[in-house]
Amino acid sequence: KNFENASFKDFENVPEMDMYQRAKLFDKYLDYLLDNNHLNYRLETSTGCGPELKIRIPGKSGFQDVYGFVSNDYLGFTQHPKIKKSIISAIEKYGCGSAASPAIGGHFVYHQLLEDKVAKFFNKNAAIIYNTGYTANSATFQCLLQKEDLAILDMAVHASIYEGCQLTNVKTFLHNNLEMLERVLKNSMGKFRTRMVIVDGVYSQDGDVAPLKEILKLTKQYNAYLAVDDAHGIGVLGENGKGAIEYFDVFDEIDIIIGTFSKALGNLGGFVLGSPELIRFLKYQSKQHLFSTTSTPSILGTVRALELIDEEPEWRSKLWNNINYFKNGLNSMGLTVGNTCSAVVPVKIGNIQKTLEAGKLLLNNGIYANPIMYPAVSKKDARIRFNIMATHEFHHIDKVLNTWDTIKKKIFLLN
Numbered sequence: 113k114n115f116e117n118a119s120f121k122d123f124e125n126v127p128e129m130d131m132y133q134r135a136k137l138f139d140k141y142l143d144y145l146l147d148n149n150h151l152n153y154r155l156e157t158s159t160g161c162g163p164e165l166k167i168r169i170p171g172k173s174g175f176q177d178v179y180g181f182v183s184n185d186y187l188g189f190t191q192h193p194k195i196k197k198s199i200i201s202a203i204e205k206y207g208c209g210s211a212a213s214p215a216i217g218g219h220f221v222y223h224q225l226l227e228d229k230v231a232k233f234f235n236k237n238a239a240i241i242y243n244t245g246y247t248a249n250s251a252t253f254q255c256l257l258q259k260e261d262l263a264i265l266d267m268a269v270h271a272s273i274y275e276g277c278q279l280t281n282v283k284t285f286l287h288n289n290l291e292m293l294e295r296v297l298k299n300s301m302g303k304f305r306t307r308m309v310i311v312d313g314v315y316s317q318d319g320d321v322a323p324l325k326e327i328l329k330l331t332k333q334y335n336a337y338l339a340v341d342d343a344h345g346i347g348v349l350g351e352n353g354k355g356a357i358e359y360f361d362v363f364d365e366i367d368i369i370i371g372t373f374s375k376a377l378g379n380l381g382g383f384v385l386g387s388p389e390l391i392r393f394l395k396y397q398s399k400q401h402l403f404s405t406t407s408t409p410s411i412l413g414t415v416r417a418l419e420l421i422d423e424e425p426e427w428r429s430k431l432w433n434n435i436n437y438f439k440n441g442l443n444s445m446g447l448t449v450g451n452t453c454s455a456v457v458p459v460k461i462g463n464i465q466k467t468l469e470a471g472k473l474l475l476n477n478g479i480y481a482n483p484i485m486y487p488a489v490s491k492k493d494a495r496i497r498f499n500i501m502a503t504h505e506f507h508h509i510d511k512v513l514n515t516w517d518t519i520k521k522k523i524f525l526l527n
């Protein structure tokens with residue numbers, strides 16, 4: 113097999129191979145990537161989530177110093193002293209784990225506190241928490257949509273949403289293409305029990321937003337529900353950091369809002385907001401919640417993080433100063449960043465080989481950012497994705513801009 117044009121997706125299923133044969137072939141592919149310095153998955157980091165990291169590349173010995181642009185710690189809350197303190201005192205008070213699922217006795221006062229806090233933060237009546245944002249998505253849609261129903265997905269939604277929709281009918285529309293969405297809504301009228309449009313608030317590869325006002329208008333017009341996963345918007349967008357829902361001022365009209373505690377909030381876990389009946393339904397019907405051990409007491413750090421979004425808006429201002437500084441610098445060099453309006457800033461290259469080469473050159477210059485390519489994005493839309501944080505300083509960003517300036521000629525001249 114020629115590995116040159118292969119991607120991870122090719123190994124998901126090879127019909128003629130059993131699991132050991134497939135794993136063996138994949139092993140060879142990983143070696144090929146390593147030999148060609150193209151293995152950019154699972155780099156090991158020996159520091160926290162700050163802007164300056166020590167990382168080790170798979171297959172290499174020793175750690176190297178880099179400036180990191182790969183973290184979703186947008187507000188720097190993984191390192192916030194007040195959040196650390198609240199986590200330490202939660203552990204001292206309640207211990208390290210929760211040791212049971214809600215079905216068995218694993219619902220603790222700190223879970224209830226967080227559920228109440230999340231609901232209040234978004235001015236809603238009810239919330240359910242899950243152990244990750246991934247589970248929140250996969251569990252919710254699996255629980256709410258069956259074979260009689262239809263999920264209408266923007267093609268670029270997160271993998272966890274696709275997973276949640278495996279038991280229902282799925283139709284996709286091209287990313288942010290409202291005409292196509294309208295066509296799907298029109299053509300599916302009267303053919304399904306429940307129709308739910310599912311979009312991300314902020315898209316994780318392009319950093320652009322879903323036009324929620326227009327989407328909402330369509331879902332109302334065609335009598336469908338709307339669910340929004342705002343993993344990358346919460347803490348970043350909106351005057352008060354409440355995410356894309358606040359940015360578009362559509363707070364009261366979305367049927368289901370899903371989010372994560374593991375990006376701007378600096379912790380781990382996910383949540384769902386909806387009508388009190390829907391949330392109660394999920395609490396007693398979604399197996400990923402009912403039969404899985406609940407989050408640890410350190411989740412109380414998220415309660416503090418939600419307070420700090422209100423109390424310390426300066427983190428959000430610092431983040432936006434950094435984002436704008438970076439985008440202006442890239443634009444003035446003629447580099448293309450697409451429609452981003454969040455902390456995710458892609459430098460679009462297109463060609464996969466050039467993108468891998470750019471990733472390697474950046475790393476050689478002490479900059480760690482992720483090359484993103486097929487299947488995460490289409491084959492001709494490869495890019496290097498930079499995640500900006502409030503804790504970056506201008507000198508970190510200057511280093512990236514200066515490096516792009518020196519490598520861009522090299523990259524774009526590559527065949």
Ligand code: PMP
Pocket residue numbers: 244245246247249270272312314316341343344372373374381382
């Ligand atoms: N939704 C989106 C849009 C995401 O980017 C991610 C994280 N990659 C998730 C959901 C999953 O969240 P978590 O990492 O908390 O499982």
